[in-house]
Amino acid sequence: MNIIVWNCRGALKSSFQKHVRELVQNHDPAILVVMETKVGGERAREITNKLPFDGAIHTETIGYAGGLWVLWNADKVEISSLANTEQEIHIVVKVRSMNSSWLFSAVYASPRSAERQILWNNLMRVADLQNMPWVIAADFNEPLMEEDKFRGRAVSVRRSLLFKECLDKCNMIDIGFSGPRFTWTNRREVQALIQERIDRFFVKPSWCGLYPEAKVVSQAWRHCPRLIDAIDTFTKEAKVWNKTQFGNIFSRKKNIRARLNGIQRSIAIRPSSFLCNLENELLKELDSVLSQEEELWALKSQVNWMIQGDRNTSFYHFSTLVRRKRNQIMAIKDNCGEWISEESAVKEYIRSGFAGIYSTSLISAPVTYNLNHQWQPRLSEEEKQSISGGVTNEEIKAALWSLKPFKAPGPDGLHGGFFQRF
Template sequence: MIQTCHISIDWAREITDRLPFDGAIHIDIIGYASGLWPPWNSNRVEITPLTSTEQEIHVMVKVRNSNLDWLFTAVYASPRSVERHILWNNLNKVAELHNMPWVLAGDFNEPLQAEDKFEGMAVSVNRSLLFKESLDKCSMIEIGFSGPRFTWTNRREVQALIQERIDRIFVNPSWCLLYPKARVVHLTRCHLDHCPVMLQAWGQSYALQEAIKHFKRDANNRNKVQFGNIFARKKSIMARLNGIQRTMSIRPSNFLLNLENSLLKELDMVLNQEEEEELWALKSRVNWMI
């Protein structure tokens, strides 16, 4: 699921067309202010859109080559508390209409507790209680996470720095039974103010685990052969950024902020070099075919 601000649906389609997905839903949240776009691969899942509003998209997910199906709700909650209250009520109504396995994920724009925020205005107890009451009515639970604690930052100097955990993934108990080994990972944040949040879900299939292992091995070998040191440099930079962001969740400092910015500039250079190498490799293959 992709969420972003200040771009149009046409630009959203152009972006998702470049990604390795062959299906996507594009919805404007508030005109050009923000958008919500769940993409997917149709060879892995069959997606049936059900309904949507300015703050949510509900789809049915059917996993191919299995008889597993479940409800997925993508959320991009309004920054205005009155409109978020409408969202909570909508989710409560959806919960009354089904008893399926259910995943609820996105930017909720509301910390659940004081520990979910660093600096800035205190977390509103009343608003957090409304959020929690809605989650309880939907039978939603969290399955923990790994990675940096906070998922959003205002990217300011330490004196004005604010960090929050507002991007979350919730599941109901029925979904947990389908994917008992599922886990949530807060990935490394690069140039955006939000970090990517990934839900890893797999069943007990040994064949699937083996396929993933072989894919990773082949991808690593291909990267080493084609791009050599670029892949290693990018991996090293991302690991250092992740370590900085984990520490920033506990002990932020201007030194770490400056180091993060420096590494982001270095990452840009590596990514540009990687793009040039990919273009060169493509041209080489085309010339060989001719």
């Protein structure tokens, strides 16, 4: 089951419905959350009625900002609305294929800190009133730590502590992410560029237990003696023209998205004017390709398809799941600064790296020792007896007890703590 959360920055843009169609076609989401729609009331309902979802919940905008929609596919999930405000929507999700239910909160936090404090209080109140598996998908408009921001004003320690206090009270954990490090940018020139990670998914440990793997005709009509020959000529030359002028729209769209992903990752690491300008150019090119694709499908179909036991067992289990997710190596940078993402290539690079550390290109080196020098260090008789004797039980116990109990296990799969206790 897929859940998509998208900050659209305005649902009245001409490209909005195209992007929704693209998301539905590529990912088939059971739930779609759209944030910062900047549209509410009857206009919001008119737009969502045209989208390929069976149900929708809307919030009102916060002045000229905000706006939050939750849309769902009734074939996949059953939704029960609990409560909503301008900043949040709380629903109970029942997954039909699993017959499981859990709480889902979609949040678009206000840009104003005083109103965000109201949101933190509301979330803590929800935590006190229920004990269901819980997911919070949000644009919090608040970086959690200094590493979540590139340039601009420093992260407020006071506000981040209030944010963390709310998450602790709700018993939330961050299951990590893959992709570009930052989720928001002001899209300025590199000298004024600001980037932040303010969009996050948080879950309760009990939800993590339910879903442990939750990871774009000239010269054709020349003179021909017969009309049928002219048509054949036009068909052939139109194919050549289409290939040279447009190419494969789907391949172009895939390539543009791949380039965008790489550029956004690079901007998060080392921003530059060239990369920012290239990102904006590719976004415009992607919009153009999406328009061409829409026209292509309209021509082909002649219809618009969008019309219709142990007290701590669970704690350690969930902690292990979260740690495992965070410790996954999704990509690695080689010596040339290029990213390797294929699993087999990552394994080979790590293996060859260790092989290089513990091997040498030097085949042999002649070594001669002159044992006649009197100044060479020697062991005393007492030291010789000390190292040549058998290992005592006391020495074995001292070595075993010097190990940390729950570090890496031995070849038998048992930690040092097992032997220390049993």
